[in-house]
Amino acid sequence: MAKVLYIDYERCIGCKACVIGCEECSGHDHLSRMFVDELNPGETVATSPTPCMHCVTPACAESCPVQAIAIADDGTVLSASLEKCIGCKNCTYACPFGIPRVDDVKKVMYKCDMCYDRTSKGRPPMCASVCPTDTIRFVDEHEIKSEPPKEVQFKWDFGGTVIETRTVIGLPDTETNRYGYREGDGVQS
């Protein structure tokens, strides 16, 4: 059964172990493909990791003039092939999530490929392997989409165009405050 990334923002501590871990996957050339952002710096310590969302119909691959971005049988959107990529950055502009980067020196695109080296052998990607807080998990796609442990999002509306992603995001429960996740109220003193 195909497995995907499930990311529970609430748990992220911004430690970037995922970023350093990503470098450890063979085939990543010691170049990380994971990003971690501060959600509201100065207000809170909340952070979130951003890997590729592995879109069901990936704009990056569709926009690539030389078809360098392959989609694996399990749906993983791979990094551009070294041989084919011409470094044109079309993918960077096309991706609504801003994921593909281009190495300006080597003139080649690189992005999260879910550690295909590992996942194709049945092991979790490095980010999901090392993440110390279980923020990033490697789970069954069908299960996480049909019976999520909390409210999740995997459909995104970009001005009327709905994009379904294989990466699933667990949303902070600010309403019932089940985990007390209060954005930015700081300390009281």
Next chain:
Amino acid sequence: MGHAQNKDYAQRDYDAILRDGEELISTHCCFCGMQCGMNIRVNKEDKSVLGVEPRYDFPMNGGRLCPKGVSAYRQAEHVERLNHPLIRKNGKLEQATWDEAMDLIVSKIQEIQGKYGKDAFGIYSGSSMTNEKCYLMGKFARIGLGTKNIDYNGRYCMSSASVGFNQSIGIDRGSTNPWSDIKFADVLLIAGSNTAECHPLSMPYIWGARDRGAKLIVVDPRQTKTALVADVHLDIRPGTDVAIANGLLHVMIEEDLVDHDFIQKHTTGFEELKELVKKYTPAHVSEITGVAVDKIITAARLFGQAKNGFTMFARGVEQHATGTDSVSNYVNLCLVTGKMGRKGSGVATFTGQGNGQGGREHGQKTDQLPGFRKITDPKAREYIAGVWGVDESEIPGPGLSAFEMLQALGKEIKGLLLICSNPIVSSPTVGDVGEYLKSLDFFVCMDFFLSESAEQADVVLPSTVWVEDNGTMTNVEGRVLRVKGIDRTPGETKRDWKVICEIAERLGRGQYFQFNSPEDIFNELRVASKGGTADYYGITYEKLDKMQGVFWPCPTEESEGLPRLFEDLKFNFPDGKARILAFEHKGPNEKTSKDYPIILSTGRVVFHYLSGNQTRRIEALRNFCPDPYVEIHPNLAKKYNIEHGEFVKVSSPRGSIELAAKVTKITREDMVFVPYHWGKSLAINHLTNPALEPKSKIPEFKVCAVKLEKIASRAGEKHG
């Protein structure tokens, strides 16, 4: 998976990937007390270290690692590793041979001890070393050198927890329960611990409890990531832990949320506590701590009403002039509500240093002999003398504690051996500490990088790094585990234990140090600890492998160790009853004043470890957090007209430091926070107060009084 004791842990069902031409060395992280398991990828041919591969089957972390753990292996081939012995010649450290270095060391030891007596040569040891090395240092001090002056940097770290646990429950194991028990708590009270950043691998357990519906109470002056997700965040003024615990106790007693049966059968001292906390009403406590009344009441109810629960704490509670009181007072919360001795109920302190636990058990603490024996106890002395094959009178008495020892340098102590520590960054008033070190007649240091302290030494000996180490460590739970090294000693590096044995040999004490391997040392340690509180006698290397670590006490060969203490509710006192102790709030040693109106607190960031000697050299970690900074609340920043990123001079009565401002709402308005992992002009310990806790001798790192002055912003410089 594996042994039954590991059933509820976080391991995962995957195999590690093995790549062509490589072998995997399964070992443990060298940093914090979680002691996460990992595989090191090693080139089969030349034994070079290539990378890290998750070790999914180790129960504690199941392959997960924090950024320090992921990048730790990068030290192994680091260009700055020390490769040769160094001797100071004409003021400069120059390459030397081992013979030259050893000759010099031995002649200096003899000269100093001949002139000033045995105790004039001291050892300042560390707690990030294997149990074998820690044990060896204690033995080497007492019968190799014959000095009473040995202490270790764990004095700065866990000593208040140690005293607190001993006086309340009679045993100093950092956790009464296996870590997997955390998942079964209904309430978790975490105090003075930025768990998410300092012990990230505890988070799966905390989330495990949360997923089951457990409530989380966090006591911390800052809204750390741990506090951000808490049900109640008690945002206390630093140094008011005794008061907040008294407030919680007050409400629980008042609302009858205590366990009378447990109190009556298994504790003493409740009546005194009840009497004392009467005046600690929520309103009064709110005044002292700055925490809103309703939050105090809510927290007390959440804790009191829950069936099972933990109180857990760390340096934020311990590094105070009243650290031991605070520890015992947090233990009181569990004692009065009967949360002890069950799955999901107990107390724990987060171990800061890799082997903070084992390091304090086997006799490198100045007041202790192996197995947690008191050095002043005649029976203990006699037993250890027997193990060591010496006369009881040959074992010296207690000497000076870590910071006292530094203060005595150049005075009672003329020569110093420093191993595995960097006191010139980690001590309070580091400016003075630099002067103390300079006043030594002779200073020898063993390390694998040239730390700020090593830079001042007369002789520096190059050690192996942790991936080359073989031995055991004891983690945050009290689980003794096996560290397996790569069999190599690059350049002219040597293993610490061999160096120590060789010095002993040259001093004519070699007969007591006939060890051929760490396992030899461990086997002697087992006997030395036999019958002591931390009894390792039944633990063997074989058992450690088979069970993925063994919990102490493990007194016999048949025993499999004791993951959960006090299931029989017999505490470690002759009457079997735990001690409920009552404490008045005294507050920090240094109070704020007109001249120094703001509280300074210090702590860690997730990217660095202790003095930063190791992590600052790992590029990835350094890039994520290159410099220290001062966290200032927006309202406080406004008062001083400080903008985010601007430089600020922070001064205490002892010194000052210039730092970039990080303006953030996560910290209180009456305080500032600075991380402590940098040396020289960036060491925040220039400012901290050297006041010592009277019982544990821990310095009051967590509170001192400072003032802020804005300085002209420097163009082009960014804050970290």
